[in-house]
Amino acid sequence: MKVLKLATAGSVDDGKSTLIGRLLYDTKSLTTDKLEAIEKTSKQRGYDYLDFSLATDGLVAEREQGITIDVAHIYFSTATKSYIIADTPGHVEYTRNMVTGASTSQAAIILIDARKGVIEQTYRHFFINNMLRVKDVIVAINKMDLVDYAEETFNSIKADFEELMRKRDYQEQKITFIPVSALKGDNVVNKSDAMPWYEGQTLLQHLEELDLKDIYNTGTPRFPVQYVIRPKTDDFHDFRGFAGKVYGGELSVGDEVVALPSQTRSRIKEIHFHDKKFQTASRRSSVTITLEDEINVSRGDMLVKVGDLPTIDKQFTATVSWMDSDQLVPGKKYVVQHGVNKVLAKVDRIHHKISPDYSGIDTDVSGLGMNDIAQVSFKLNKPIFYDKFKDHRTNGSFILIDSQSNSTVGAGFIS
Numbered sequence: 001m002k003v004l005k006l007a008t009a010g011s012v013d014d015g016k017s018t019l020i021g022r023l024l025y026d027t028k029s030l031t032t033d034k035l036e037a038i039e040k041t042s043k044q045r046g047y048d049y050l051d052f053s054l055a056t057d058g059l060v061a062e063r064e065q066g067i068t069i070d071v072a073h074i075y076f077s078t079a080t081k082s083y084i085i086a087d088t089p090g091h092v093e094y095t096r097n098m099v100t101g102a103s104t105s106q107a108a109i110i111l112i113d114a115r116k117g118v119i120e121q122t123y124r125h126f127f128i129n130n131m132l133r134v135k136d137v138i139v140a141i142n143k144m145d146l147v148d149y150a151e152e153t154f155n156s157i158k159a160d161f162e163e164l165m166r167k168r169d170y171q172e173q174k175i176t177f178i179p180v181s182a183l184k185g186d187n188v189v190n191k192s193d194a195m196p197w198y199e200g201q202t203l204l205q206h207l208e209e210l211d212l213k214d215i216y217n218t219g220t221p222r223f224p225v226q227y228v229i230r231p232k233t234d235d236f237h238d239f240r241g242f243a244g245k246v247y248g249g250e251l252s253v254g255d256e257v258v259a260l261p262s263q264t265r266s267r268i269k270e271i272h273f274h275d276k277k278f279q280t281a282s283r284r285s286s287v288t289i290t291l292e293d294e295i296n297v298s299r300g301d302m303l304v305k306v307g308d309l310p311t312i313d314k315q316f317t318a319t320v321s322w323m324d325s326d327q328l329v330p331g332k333k334y335v336v337q338h339g340v341n342k343v344l345a346k347v348d349r350i351h352h353k354i355s356p357d358y359s360g361i362d363t364d365v366s367g368l369g370m371n372d373i374a375q376v377s378f379k380l381n382k383p384i385f386y387d388k389f390k391d392h393r394t395n396g397s398f399i400l401i402d403s404q405s406n407s408t409v410g411a412g413f414i415s
């Protein structure tokens with residue numbers, strides 16, 4: 001079954017958790033005990049409706065305050081797709097959590113309260129989705145029931161958001177506007193009778209019709225080797241295969257490839273998946289590749305097509321989202337994990353801090369605090385093979401690890 005990874009974003013009380021809960025309820029994805037717990041808690045609080053946000057908020061502080069703090073991952077399925085939704089927090093101080101949730105998503109839902117319209121947090125959420133090259137963004141204008149389902153309100157917010165869209169640098173992004181009421185269920189799973197003026201799809205209809213091939217970012221094929229397979233059995237005594245996942249494009253039997261970093265050439269002999277052989281490995285497929293020549297390839301190496309080499313260098317500049325309480329400062333050393341490769345790196349220079357509300361940059365910066373986003377240069381102790389993030393979402397991204405605590409302290413996107 002096809003799997004679609006989604007991220008939600010919205011300001012506090014815009015109704016993200018309620019929207020997801022409504023999706024689960026209307027698709028009959030809630031278990032009986034979960035539904036009974038929601039009904040019981042809603043009655044205890046004196047609500048005359050079911051509080052669907054209880055379906056996602058897992059932390060005690062979230063349930064008590066009615067807010068989302070951590071990134072919750074919610075799973076549900078329809079007849080045609082499986083969905084993984086990253087319910088990310090809306091507070092400014094949890095920007096890092098939204099970056100984490102959206103970094104692996106192919107589509108995003110940005111919620112806007114119909115009473116408030118486009119606000120500063122909307123700018124932040126759109127900026128992050130633009131920065132992360134999320135291809136399909138649904139702008140769900142929520143709580144339409146509180147503005148009498150007015151078409152004028154929807155059109156006004158849509159016009160304000162379209163003004164914001166002019167600031168983006170990722171033009172391939174598709175933006176879809178849907179008026180909804182998560183609480184009442186209007187245009188979430190079922191078409192709303194209260195908004196006959198809206199002729200578009202419901203939220204679930206839009207998600208169901210998304211073609212995954214269209215929303216995965218394309219690029220030149222990259223095959224980072226995760227494992228070298230040497231069974232050494234009687235049946236496969238001389239077998240030597242390289243297991244990994246194909247990113248960006250396709251690889252086929254007969255393609256001339258280069259192994260990095262050695263830059264040794266060979267051709268793809270066979271492509272295996274379990275007990276079957278294929279002529280072509282499509283992007284995002286996990287396969288084992290054998291080569292015609294016995295060349296030295298190890299875990300962390302990469303196979304690429306001849307003529308499609310990435311940049312091979314010991315330094316790069318990237319947009320960094322900082323996630324740690326300790327500051328990032330020039331001269332400090334971290335481990336850069338780029339794919340399966342881990343390389344020691346030193347912060348060479350912080351060029352400027354970027355305001356995610358599109359208000360500009362700050363060049364007077366000596367260090368990065370938690371939730372800051374900045375342009376940073378690094379020097380490495382050995383070369384890595386990378387692409388620009390805008391050209392290759394997978395091979396252009398990395399994480400920063402504190403070598404002392406072994407904690408992930410930042411995420412980076414090479415520019």
